Every structure is written in C-alpha cells, then in structure tokens.
Amino acid sequence: MKILTGNDLGTGDVVWWTGSDWSRHVADAVDVDNHGEAIAAAEEAARRVNAPYVIDAEQTPQGPRPGHIKDRIRAAGPTVRLDLNIKPADPAAGSWVI
Amino acid sequence: MYKYDQYDQAIVDARVEEFRDQVQRRLAGEISEDQFKPLRLMNGLYLQLHAYMLRVAIPYGTLDSRQMRMLAHIARKYDKDYGHFTTRQNLQYNWIKLEDAADILADLASVEMHAIQTSGNCIRNISSDQFAGAAADEVTDPRPWAELLRQWSTFHPEFSYLPRKFKIAVIAAEEDRAAVKLHDIGLQIHRNDAGELGFRVFVGGGMGRTPMVAPVIREFLPTADFVSYMEACLRVYNRYGRRDNIYKARIKILVHEIGAEEYARQVEEEWAHVKTLGLDPPAGEFERIAAHFAPPAFEGGLSDDLDRTDPDFALWLDQNVKAHKQPGYAIVNISLKPVSGIPGDASSAQIDLMADLAERYSFDELRVTHAQNIVLPHVKKADLYTIWQQLEANGLATPNLDLISDIIACPGLDYCSLANARSIPVAQKIADRFAGLDRQRDLGELKLKISGCINACGHHHAGHIGILGVDRKGTENYQLLLGGSGAEDASLGRITGPGFDEDGVVDAIERTVEKYRELRTEGERFLDTYRRVGMDPFKEAIYG
Ligand code: HEM
Ligand code: SF4
Numbered sequence: 001m002k003i004l005t006g007n008d009l010g011t012g013d014v015v016w017w018t019g020s021d022w023s024r025h026v027a028d029a030v031d032v033d034n035h036g037e038a039i040a041a042a043e044e045a046a047r048r049v050n051a052p053y054v055i056d057a058e059q060t061p062q063g064p065r066p067g068h069i070k071d072r073i074r075a076a077g078p079t080v081r082l083d084l085n086i087k088p089a090d091p092a093a094g095s096w097v098i
Numbered sequence: 099m100y101k102y103d104q105y106d107q108a109i110v111d112a113r114v115e116e117f118r119d120q121v122q123r124r125l126a127g128e129i130s131e132d133q134f135k136p137l138r139l140m141n142g143l144y145l146q147l148h149a150y151m152l153r154v155a156i157p158y159g160t161l162d163s164r165q166m167r168m169l170a171h172i173a174r175k176y177d178k179d180y181g182h183f184t185t186r187q188n189l190q191y192n193w194i195k196l197e198d199a200a201d202i203l204a205d206l207a208s209v210e211m212h213a214i215q216t217s218g219n220c221i222r223n224i225s226s227d228q229f230a231g232a233a234a235d236e237v238t239d240p241r242p243w244a245e246l247l248r249q250w251s252t253f254h255p256e257f258s259y260l261p262r263k264f265k266i267a268v269i270a271a272e273e274d275r276a277a278v279k280l281h282d283i284g285l286q287i288h289r290n291d292a293g294e295l296g297f298r299v300f301v302g303g304g305m306g307r308t309p310m311v312a313p314v315i316r317e318f319l320p321t322a323d324f325v326s327y328m329e330a331c332l333r334v335y336n337r338y339g340r341r342d343n344i345y346k347a348r349i350k351i352l353v354h355e356i357g358a359e360e361y362a363r364q365v366e367e368e369w370a371h372v373k374t375l376g377l378d379p380p381a382g383e384f385e386r387i388a389a390h391f392a393p394p395a396f397e398g399g400l401s402d403d404l405d406r407t408d409p410d411f412a413l414w415l416d417q418n419v420k421a422h423k424q425p426g427y428a429i430v431n432i433s434l435k436p437v438s439g440i441p442g443d444a445s446s447a448q449i450d451l452m453a454d455l456a457e458r459y460s461f462d463e464l465r466v467t468h469a470q471n472i473v474l475p476h477v478k479k480a481d482l483y484t485i486w487q488q489l490e491a492n493g494l495a496t497p498n499l500d501l502i503s504d505i506i507a508c509p510g511l512d513y514c515s516l517a518n519a520r521s522i523p524v525a526q527k528i529a530d531r532f533a534g535l536d537r538q539r540d541l542g543e544l545k546l547k548i549s550g551c552i553n554a555c556g557h558h559h560a561g562h563i564g565i566l567g568v569d570r571k572g573t574e575n576y577q578l579l580l581g582g583s584g585a586e587d588a589s590l591g592r593i594t595g596p597g598f599d600e601d602g603v604v605d606a607i608e609r610t611v612e613k614y615r616e617l618r619t620e621g622e623r624f625l626d627t628y629r630r631v632g633m634d635p636f637k638e639a640i641y642g
Contacts, residue, residue: 010125011195012149047127051145068572070511073520074147078512080440080522084178084193 001031003064004039005071006052014074015049022049024086026075027063065096072097099162099463100245100390102210109253110207113214117141118200125196140220142213143199146515150194153216154206158226158244158268159187159466161211166453166464168209170446176202181449182513183434183442185506185557186265187225187466188216192513214252219260221251221332225267227275228467231391232475234423237289240270242388243297243324246379249387250325257332261339262347264332265304276468277584279303279312280560282349283331288318296320301331301361302353303588305554310350311588313358315365321384323369326377330369334361393424394461394476400426404479410497411486413535417497419482422475428482430460430474431467432489433496433504437533440522441507442470451492455485468557468584469506469545471499501538502546502611503529506557510550510567511574517550519567519574520600524548527604541611544624545583560584562625563610564591565603576603580610580636581628592633594640606640613639 003026004017015022016029017039023029032039036054043049056067066072076097077085085093102110117137124134138144142153154169161169169189173181176198177191184190194202206212215223224244231239247266251257257264267276270287278284284300297319303312319327338356340346353361402425406412420429432452435441444452452472456464459481465473477485489495498504505528508514510521525548532538547561551568558564564579575597582591598606611624613636618627628636 007145007149010197012145012193014148044131047125050131069574070147070515070517073511077148078522079520080512080526 001057001059001064002033002036002054003029003057003066004032004036004052004054005029005066005074006040006043006049009047009050012050016075017043017052026066029057029064031059031064062096069097099160100157100241100387106249107207107210110210110212110214113141113212114200114203114207117203121196121200136218138196138199139217140214141199141203142216143194143196144217146192146509147511147513148193150196150199151513152191152194152199152202152213153184154189154191154211154213155216155223156188156211156466157248158224158230158241159228159468160226160230160241161464161466162462163453163457163464165209165211166449166456168205168211170449170453172202172205173449174446180443180445182440182509183444183466183470183472185468185470185508185555186223187228187468188223189466190509192509218258219262219264220258221247221254221260221264221266224248224251225265225276225281225468227269227271228465228473229275229420229429229475230270230465231393232422232424232427232429233271233273234421235273236269236271236423238270238287238295239388239391240268240285240287242384242391243285243287243321244268245387245390246325246384247328250328257336260332260336261341262344262349264335264349272586274584274586274588277557277560277588279588280305280309280557280584281312283328284312290318294320297324299327299331302350302358304348304350305557305559306348307345307552307554308348308351309554309559309590310354311590312350313353315353315358315362322378322381323373325379326372326375327365327369329377330365330372333368333372334364338364394463396424396427396476397478400478400480402426402479404482408483410490411483414486414495414497415482417501417539418495418499422477424476426479428477428479430477430482430485431499432472432474432494433498434471434494435498435504435529436493436496437503437529438526439493439529441505441525444472448492448494451488451494455488459485469500469504471504497535498538500543500545502532502541502544503538504545505529506545506547506561508549508556510548510556514550516553517567518552518569519550519576521548521550521556521565521567524565524567524576524600524603527600528607531604531608541615542623544611546607547582557584558582559590560588561591562623562628563607568597570597573599575599578603578606578610578640580633581625583625587625594633594637596641609639610636
C-alpha cells in the first residue's frame with residue numbers, strides 16, 4: 001500500500017493522511033493508491049502540512065507499517081528515547097521499528 | 099567573556115523581529131515552504147525527522163552561566179527537557195514548534211545568543227580550543243581572534259552565499275583540541291623566531307564524502323594582516339569554488355584541484371589588492387575585543403595539593419581533570435557520555451547544575467567541546483572535591499575522558515533526516531561492552547567516532563576508530579575505519595573491509611582492541627600501534 005506523510009506546519013509533528021485529515025498515529029493512515037501526489041499538493045497549498053511525501057507501507061493487523069526504517073522511526077519516535085515515543089508504554093515498539 | 103556592544107545587540111534583536119515576521123507570513127500562507135526554507139535556515143531552524151530542529155550558536159564554544167541557564171530554560175519550556183551538544187560546539191533542540199521559534203530566538207537574544215551562522219552557505223559559527231585561556235600550552239588566548247572573525251563574518255554581504263558552507267577554527271597551542279586541519283580554514287597562532295605572534299594558515303580540510311587534511315598555505319601571517327588575508331582567502335574561494343556541483347563545492351575540492359601552492363599564490367595576488375581597502379581593524383579595536391577575554395582574577399599562592407583518599411574521586415581526577423596554567427587551578431571536563439546515555443545529551447536539570455557550578459567555581463565560564471563534553475575552565479583545586487560530588491550526584495562524573503566510551507556520535511537515524519543508519523544505539527552498545535573502567539583505562543586514549551551517513555558530522559574519518567552508517571538494501575550497516583585522528587597528528591581513517599550489522603560492528607571493535615593489546619609496546623596508544631603495524635593484523639583479527 002501507499003501512504004502519505006509529512007510534518008504539521010506549525011508544530012512540526014509527524015503526521016499521516018487519514019483520508020480526510022492528518023493524524024499523528026500511523027495506524028490511522030489510509031492507502032492513497034496513486035492519488036498521493038495530488039493530495040499532497042492540495043494539502044500543502046492549504047497549509048495543513050509541510051513537506052509531504054508518499055511512501056510504501058505494508059498493511060498489518062496493527063495498521064500500516066512503513067517500508068523504510070526511517071519512516072518507522074518517524075512514526076514511533078527515537079529508538080533511544082522510548083519515553084518520548086508516541087506510545088511511550090508500548091512494549092512492542094522496539095520490534096515494530098527494527 | 100565577550101559582551102555585546104550596542105551594534106551586536108541591535109543586529110541580533112532586529113534579526114529576531116525579521117524572523118518573527120517571516121514565520122507569521124509562512125503560517126499565514128503568504129509564503130511557500132520553498133520561499134521560507136532559506137529564511138528559516140538562516141536562523142538555524144531545520145526540519146528533521148520528528149519536528150523542527152533549532153541549532154543554537156555558541157561562538158567558539160564559550161558561554162556563561164546566564165546563557166547556559168537560558169539553554170536549560172528553552173529546553174524546559176519549548177522542547178522536551180533536554181538539548182544535544184554537538185561536535186561543532188553548538189547545541190541542538192530536536193522538538194521545536196515553528197510557532198515558538200521567534201520567541202525562542204528572542205529569549206536567546208536576551209542573553210546575547212542567536213542561531214545565526216548555524217546553517218546555510220555562509221561562514222559558520224567559529225570554533226576554537228575548549229581550553230582557551232586556561233591551557234598550560236597556549237601562546238595566547240585564541241578567542242579574541244575568533245571573536246574578531248565572528249564580527250567580520252556575521253552578515254558579511256559578500257560571503258553570505260558562498261559555493262558551500264564554510265567552517266573556521268582557531269587555536270593557539272601545539273596540541274590541537276579543535277581539529278583545525280579538518281576545517282575549511284584552520285588557524286594556529288604561534289610565535290616566529292622574533293617572538294611575534296602570527297597565524298599558521300591551513301586551508302582546505304574537511305570531512306564529508308571527500309575527507310581531506312588541510313595543507314598549510316602560509317606558515318606565518320602577521321596578526322595585523324589577519325582580516326584582509328581572510329578576506330582574500332574567501333574571495334578566491336567565492337570566485338572559483340565549484341558552484342556547479344554540490345559535492346565538489348567545498349573549498350577542499352578547489353584547493354585539491356588547483357593545488358595548495360596555486361591557491362596560495364592566488365590568495366597572495368588577491369590579498370595585494372584587498373590590503374589596500376583598509377579592512378584590517380586598527381589595533382585599538384582588537385584590544386577592545388581582547389580586553390573582554392582578560393584572564394579572570396585568579397588568586398595567587400594557592401596550593402596544588404589534593405586529598406586523593408576517595409578512590410572514585412581520584413579516578414575522576416586522573417581522567418577528567420587537566421592542567422591549568424595558573425598554579426592552584428585546574429580544568430574540569432564534564433563527560434556527557436555516561437554508560438547507556440546519549441553522547442552529548444544533557445537534561446535541563448543537568449544544564450542548570452553545570453551553570454550553577456560555573457557560576458560558583460569557574461569564574462562564571464563554561465565551554466562546549468567538539469567531543470560533545472562540557473568544560474569548567476578555571477576551577478580552584480581546593481574546590482574539585484565538592485564539584486565532583488555534585489557532578490556525581492547528577493550523573494555527570496563519568497571518568498572516561500578520551501577513553502573508548504567517550505564516543506562522538508551524530509544524531510543519526512534517530513533524529514536526522516539525512517541519515518542512513520542510527521549512530522546512538524551503536525555508541526551505547528560499545529559503551530556497554532566496555533563499561534568496565536579498568537578495561538577502558540587499560541586501553542588508554544582511544545577516540546571512537548560515529549556518523550550515521552557520509553556527511554561525517556560525527557567525525558568518523560578522524561576517529562582512531564571510526565564507524566560510518568550506510569544503507570545496505572534498506573537495512574542499517576556499519577563500516578569500520580581505523581587510524582584517523584583529528585588532533586595535531588591529523589590523519590584520515592581507512593575502511594577495514596566489508597561492513598557489519600549493529601552487533602557485528604561491536605564485536606569487530608572488540609577484536610580490534612584485543613589485537614591492539616596483543617601488539618602494543620610500552621606506552622603505545624591504539625593509534626600509535628596502528629601506525630606502526632598497519633591495517634593487516636587488524637584486518638586479520640576482524641575478518642579471520
Ligand atoms: C541533524 C541535522 C544535520 C544535518 C542536516 C547536517 C548536515 C550536514 C551535511 C550535509 C554535511 C556535509 C557537508 C559537506 O560535505 O559539504 C555535514 C557535515 C558536518 N556536520 Fe552536520 N548535519 C546535521 C547535524 C550535525 C550535528 C549534530 C553535528 C555535530 C555533532 C554536525 C557537525 C558536522 C560536522 C563536524 C561536519 C563535517 C565537517 C564538514 O566537512 O563540514 N552536524 N552536516
Ligand atoms: S552524519 Fe549524516 S546522519 Fe549524522 S547528523 Fe550528519 S547528516 Fe545526519
């Protein structure tokens with residue numbers, strides 16, 4: 001699947017396209033098929049996101065898992081500061097990223 | 099320490115308001131990211147993996163307790179309660195909101211700080227010897243010259259759009275603690291036979307994808323000609339640097355392509371013209387600057403005796419405390435490399451504590467080192483035990499300066515959008531593997547440096563042992579390099595062979611240092627042994 005990500009313009013938070021809005025949780029991301037670029041352009045123009053781009057992801061029971069480790073780290077947070085992760089208490093966070 | 103005059107303060111304040119306006123226009127949609135990006139970068143604001151990242155300049159690594167407390171305050175108020183001290187003697191915040199950026203810059207400006215010259219193709223924040231003004235081996239304090247460079251280079255209209263970024267370091271000792279030969283320009287102040295001070299000028303060093311050790315282009319530059327000569331060096335680069343290819347745009351490529359001699363000749367030619375322009379400030383102006391760096395009011399007649407009965411204190415003394423030029427005083431190195439910690443990271447509470455210690459015990463001065471540690475430069479020996487106890491209570495007394503666990507590591511893939519692999523977890527695994535202090539001390543001086551990509555922010559080329567993170571078909575992979583040095587004996591490390599995964603590279607390092615223990619002769623550091631025996635024995639130990 002293909003999903004769309006970027007950073008919130010004002011806060012810089014990593015965000016994922018949910019089909020109608022942006023979420024901080026990659027689990028909310030939807031398959032954008034081949035519409036990613038168009039959505040990205042429209043959302044960027046509307047100032048709802050900064051530097052959006054389309055990535056490959058794999059659909060899993062827990063939701064989309066980005067194909068590249070870089071985007072998994074973006075989704076979860078730094079692997080060396082699990083206390084700052086988006087789900088700090090999640091014991092599975094480590095294996096999900098690596 | 100240097101204090102802003104009205105001009106310094108006015109330009110920094112004006113910059114904050116200009117940026118506030120630019121941010122507002124960006125948030126209001128009046129300008130696009132393409133238009134805004136160069137503007138935010140001129141104010142040290144990057145977009146990184148998790149948020150905006152703000153890089154704060156700490157000119158030549160010197161700051162006072164008021165400034166240090168402001169760094170803690172910003173971390174607490176606008177970030178996630180910590181900051182990352184970098185190899186460029188700066189500080190980075192990883193979780194900044196664009197909405198807060200102008201307020202943060204205003205807070206910084208209130209203590210004579212800013213984020214100018216921390217990005218872009220300009221002359222970047224000047225770096226220097228962290229022991230400046232305190233080192234027993236310096237001929238003068240290099241910082242007044244660094245400050246003069248700062249004033250000359252800040253907003254220099256001709257050099258705001260160079261072919262590429264430009265980094266200058268200044269030292270005044272034989273021991274090179276600032277890696278001058280790995281800078282675009284490295285300056286070493288020394289005395290000539292007549293006893294006058296002047297600069298040895300190195301040009302064209304650097305790391306990144308094409309690492310180079312800078313050649314000397316002038317053995318002795320009289321101090322009176324300093325600014326005009328720098329101007330000439332930059333002009334030649336600005337005119338002939340490779341703007342056509344970003345990978346060839348640094349001055350090191352120009353100097354390498356035309357040769358150091360030819361570059362020097364062109365500089366002399368340009369300088370003959372520049373000298374007539376009256377750019378060199380009158381001696382009075384330099385003295386005005388230098389007066390800010392007058393030595394603090396050291397007490398005379400202090401004893402050098404120390405009570406070493408506490409063995410942990412004695413260990414720390416031997417490893418982290420260095421000789422001061424003033425009898426009865428010492429230089430304290432605060433390691434930001436605790437086992438399992440993140441190299442260079444400090445919490446707001448730790449930053450505040452270090453500020454308190456500086457205020458009470460070090461004439462209000464702190465330094466940031468390129469090895470990502472902090473220095474209290476002027477401490478009375480009689481106060482060392484008290485300082486150590488407070489550092490110890492706050493996780494800041496790891497006695498590992500220049501040992502294998504005193505690792506330089508760039509943010510890597512945990513924070514950096516350019517990264518290929520993570521650096522910090524590798525640093526942590528190595529520090530864990532060698533956690534035993536006896537073992538570390540037995541290995542002696544061993545500088546280990548890690549970068550998460552070829553940009554080499556973690557100085558891997560200059561590590562006695564270096565690690566470079568690469569992307570191998572989507573997985574993290576690590577190349578091992580041996581034999582680099584960023585010191586006065588500068589050299590570039592060589593790759594051992596095929597790369598490793600994270601655990602593999604830790605094992606390879608262990609085999610490397612065991613080989614060293616087997617081969618070393620009395621008093622030989624790892625680097626010396628490597629230079630004597632070469633790569634082959636290590637290769638064999640690593641790959642079998
Ligand atoms: C996280 C954001 C960062 C980005 C985007 C970044 C970007 C870069 C790039 C592109 C280069 C290569 C320049 C070239 O080869 O022409 C470079 C070099 C360098 N950076 Fe960074 N860097 C970052 C963080 C850091 C940090 C945290 C430090 C200090 C620990 C640092 C210190 C350096 C140094 C020392 C070099 C090599 C010296 C040189 O050739 O300029 N950088 N950086
Ligand atoms: S070396 Fe690469 S990964 Fe490390 S901070 Fe620099 S650009 Fe980022």
